[in-house]
Amino acid sequence: MIPLNAPSIGQLEEDYVLAALRSGWVTIGPACHDLEAAIRKHTGRTHAVLCSSGTAALYLALRAIRVKQPSVLVPAYTCDAVSNAVIMAGLDLQVQDIEKDTFGLAYVDQPPGTIGAVVLPATYGVLPADTAYWETWCHRHGAVLIEDASEAHGAVYRDGRRAGKLGDVTIMSFRGEKTVSGGQLGVVLTDNPEIASRARQWSHNGLTCDLVRYWATEPGMNMQPSNLNAALALAQLTRLDELVAKRNAVHDRWVNLFSDIGNPDVFQGSGPHTPAWWLTAVKADHFTRMLPQDLGTALEHKYGIQTRPGFYPIGYYPHVPNSMGSRFPIAEHLLRTLLVLPSGPTITLDQQEQVMRAIGQLTGAW
Secondary structure (H helix, E strand, C coil): CECCCCCCCCHHHHHHHHHHHHCCCCCCCHHHHHHHHHHHHHHCCCEEEEECCHHHHHHHHHHHCCCCCCEEEEECCCCHHHHHHHHHCCCEEEEECCCCCCCCCCCCCCCCCCCCEEEEECECCECCCCHHHHHHHHHHHCCEEEEECCCCCCCECCCCCECCCCCCEEEEECCCCCCCCCCCCEEEEECCHHHHHHHHHHHECCECCCCCCCCECCCCCECCCCHHHHHHHHHHHHCHHHHHHHHHHHHHHHHHHHHHCCCCCECCCCCCCECCCCCEEEEHHHCCCCCHHHHHHHHHHHHCECCEECCCCHHHCCCCCCCCCCCCHHHHHHHHHEEEECCCCCCCHHHHHHHHHHHHHHHCCC
16 A cells, blocks of 8 residues: 555654553543644744644634634635634635636625635645735725645745744644544644633633633534644654655656656645645646546555545535535636646655655556
């Protein structure tokens, strides 16, 4: 089996997790606090609120920001967890097509004053291109800018800010296949103490732990982090530069391998920022008529190679309100054409060459 995105786990991770286990703290514990401190230092944020997942982090952020308008603008091409969090937070979802070179939002076609928040994801490790536009637009129109840096651990903006520092609030994920893996976990990052306080309270069943123990002033949910998961993520965060370098090397090898056969269309993004490749994707329509879903199924069943297609456009999901019949041409094109390749930090050149041979045998393209 050649996995899509297996993490790199070594002795350091084993030592951190074993120490957390022996500490007796299984749920919230010292590793959680240490991870929050490390993330604050890494991103330059003032506050970090660790929680159970990246989806939970976005849900908490959307509740905590208390938007002036209930509509949240999101790109059509992103993980469905984004739309789920918006809907579960009781807000109105506004879906908009993307910019073809970065897969992110590029403009606003909504009337000013109608959008309360904008969720700006990084895709596959590529940061949104025109961040100055979004910061200016949100400030001018009273909207909250939420950076979704779940796929961008280690990426750097052109002004030197690390992913995690853009806008009013950032959310990050430490799910098992992310560059910094915690098995699960997410975090809300902000410089606003009130947003941080509300997010922390609601992640603890609404309990006001600083006042009277087990006293709640409003409803919340149990979205608390695990000390064991935090220990794993903390070990990974100490290796961030190494892990980013390994993933970037895998990406560069994919670029070279496809360029060698005359197909340079590995997604590389554009813009002035420094990416940190989480996943690598290639435009499969340039060498086959097979849909990425069909090609990926054949690769796994015949060769044990894991791939995945691009995201389904958010507006395709039946649970997304007011989206049926909407068209998102660029996002739809990516779904039909994009094949995500094995991209984890443990993938070797030999395995990548095996993938190339398997694709060539299935498609007859080389």
